[in-house]
Amino acid sequence: MPLPLLPDFLTLTYRPDLHLLVVRWQRLISVAEMQQGYLLILEHAAAHACRHWLLDGRRRFNTDREGAQWMLSSFLPLLQPRLQQRTYLAYLLAPVTLRDQDADAAFPPAAYFNGRPFLGERFVEEGEAIRWLQQQP
Template sequence: MMLPPPPEFLTIDYRPDLGILVVRWQRLITVAEMQQGYLLLLEYAAHYRCRHWLLDGRRRFNTDREGAQWMVATFLPLLQPRLGARTYLAYLLAPVTLRDQDADAAFPPAAYFQDKPFLGERFVEEGAAIAWLQRQL
C-alpha cells in the first residue's frame, strides 16, 4: 500500500531503529490542518504497526481548546480499534508552550490517561521523549 505524502506543514518519518513514528509540525496550523495531519498519522501508524509516536510541536506553537476537544472526543478513540493496543504519544513542545495556561488547560492531566488505551506525556527535550517512548516498548 502506498501512503500519501504528508502535506507541506507536516513530516512523518518511521524510525524502525527506534520503533517510533516521528511527526514534526512545520508551522502554525489551523484546526482543519491539525485534523488532517493526525488522520494521516493514523494511516502511517497502521501501515507500520507503530504505536509509539514522537509529536514535535515546537514550530506549531498552538494548542487550542477546539483542537484538544477534537483530539479527545474524535481522534483518540480511533487509536485502539485501528492499532490494536495502547498508543503512546510523546509531545515535544517549546518550553514557552509548557508555561502557557491555555495550552495547559487543553492538555489533559495525567490522571485522565490511567484507564485509557492511549497515554500522552509532554517534553521539552527530544532525548527524554524518545527515552520515555522506548521504555514503553
C-alpha cells in the same frame, strides 16, 4: 496500497531501529490542518504497526481547546481499533508552550489517561521524550 502524501506543514519519519514514528509540525496550523495531519499520522502508524509516536510541536506553537476537544472526543478513540494496543504519544513542546495557561488547560491531566488505550506526556527535550517512549511496552 501507497500511503497518502503529506502536506507541507507536516513531516513524518518511521524509525525502524527504534520502532518509533517521528512527526514534526512545520508551522502554525489551523484546526482543520491539525485534524488532517493527525489522520495522516494514524494512517502511517497503522502501516508500520507503530504505537510509539514522537510529536514535535515546537514549530506549530498552537494548542487550543477546539483542537484538544477534537483529539479527545474524535481522534484518540480511533487509535485502539486501528493499532490494537495502547498507543504512546510523546509531545515535544517549546518551553514557553508549557508555561502557556491556555495550552496547559488544553492538555488533559495525567489522571485522564488512566485505563485508556493511549497515554500522552509532554517534554521539552527530544532525548527525554525518546527515552520515555522506549520505556513503554
